[in-house]
Amino acid sequence: MKIDSWIFEAHDDMKHGYKVKDILYHQQSKYQEVVVLETEGYGKALYLDGLLMLTEKHEFFYHDVIVHPAMFVHKNPEYVLIIGGGDGGSLREVLKHKEVKKVDMVEIDEKVVEASKKFFPTLNIGFDNPKANIMFDDGIKFVKETNNKYDIIIVDSSDPIGPAEGLFNEDFYRNAYKSLKEDGIIVSQVESPLFYEKFFKAHFEMNRKIFPIAMPMIGFEPDYPYGMWGYSFLSRKYHPLNDFNEDKVINSDIKTRYYNIEVHKALFAYPNFVRDLIGE
Numbered sequence: 001m002k003i004d005s006w007i008f009e010a011h012d013d014m015k016h017g018y019k020v021k022d023i024l025y026h027q028q029s030k031y032q033e034v035v036v037l038e039t040e041g042y043g044k045a046l047y048l049d050g051l052l053m054l055t056e057k058h059e060f061f062y063h064d065v066i067v068h069p070a071m072f073v074h075k076n077p078e079y080v081l082i083i084g085g086g087d088g089g090s091l092r093e094v095l096k097h098k099e100v101k102k103v104d105m106v107e108i109d110e111k112v113v114e115a116s117k118k119f120f121p122t123l124n125i126g127f128d129n130p131k132a133n134i135m136f137d138d139g140i141k142f143v144k145e146t147n148n149k150y151d152i153i154i155v156d157s158s159d160p161i162g163p164a165e166g167l168f169n170e171d172f173y174r175n176a177y178k179s180l181k182e183d184g185i186i187v188s189q190v191e192s193p194l195f196y197e198k199f200f201k202a203h204f205e206m207n208r209k210i211f212p213i214a215m216p217m218i219g220f221e222p223d224y225p226y227g228m229w230g231y232s233f234l235s236r237k238y239h240p241l242n243d244f245n246e247d248k249v250i251n252s253d254i255k256t257r258y259y260n261i262e263v264h265k266a267l268f269a270y271p272n273f274v275r276d277l278i279g280e
């Protein structure tokens with residue numbers, strides 16, 4: 001990865017960049033290149049294999065969406081599994097929910113957690129929480145082998161190339177389905193419908209064969225190319241709108257910077273090209 005006064009996440013026909021002040025961490029782990037930079041205007045940034053995972057300034061857009069809609073729709077989310085999520089952002093948001101009794105986090109790469117512990121004080125606040133159980137293991141293997149049953153599974157992965165590739169295939173989702181209680185919900189990051197159209201379409205075709213409810217959430221995430229970001233809401237029972245009890249949000253003291261009742265509903269309001277992609 002080339003880093004000088006600018007850093008670019010480069011794709012075939014476009015690139016997305018930030019002005020760099022300093023390189024704080026640059027290591028090749030067993031799995032990927034892990035880089036933490038101090039940027040000029042966006043705080044610290046985490047890159048894995050040259051792809052931007054987050055900036056301190058804007059990570060809340062992503063972590064609010066990957067966590068809160070499912071946590072508020074579920075009637076009593078006590079047991080949560082996070083696959084990936086080594087920066088700690090999803091764990092921080094899950095732990096805001098008082099019903100939570102235990103969070104298992106399965107991160108493949110210890111270096112990502114190490115980088116977060118050293119450089120991301122606003123993200124790493126959950127690692128020492130007594131409800132959090134951090135495991136360094138392969139999430140694919142974990143869901144295949146575990147007998148645990150979770151209320152919520154959050155797949156906070158990197159992109160579908162490199163170590164996270166297997167987190168997007170059918171075997172993984174069939175095993176994850178079995179690791180849910182009968183009213184469990186899975187939320188995954190599924191890239192941008194503008195950028196990975198075929199992948200996005202295939203993800204929902206595949207998951208409609210597994211889950212009674214498999215719906216996209218379309219959010220905004222300025223850290224990523226194009227800004228429009230997709231997540232999947234895969235549910236064994238609860239519908240994200242019909243079973244959404246707004247009072248649960250109104251009566252909660254959880255502070256969020258992006259998520260609210262109207263944003264929750266808007267995540268399921270699809271532009272026409274997304275409707276076409278998912279065959280609606």
Ligand code: SPD
Binds near residue numbers: 051053054086089
């Ligand atoms: N293109 C970037 C997709 C990365 C999604 N995961 C981000 C991890 C933040 N916890």
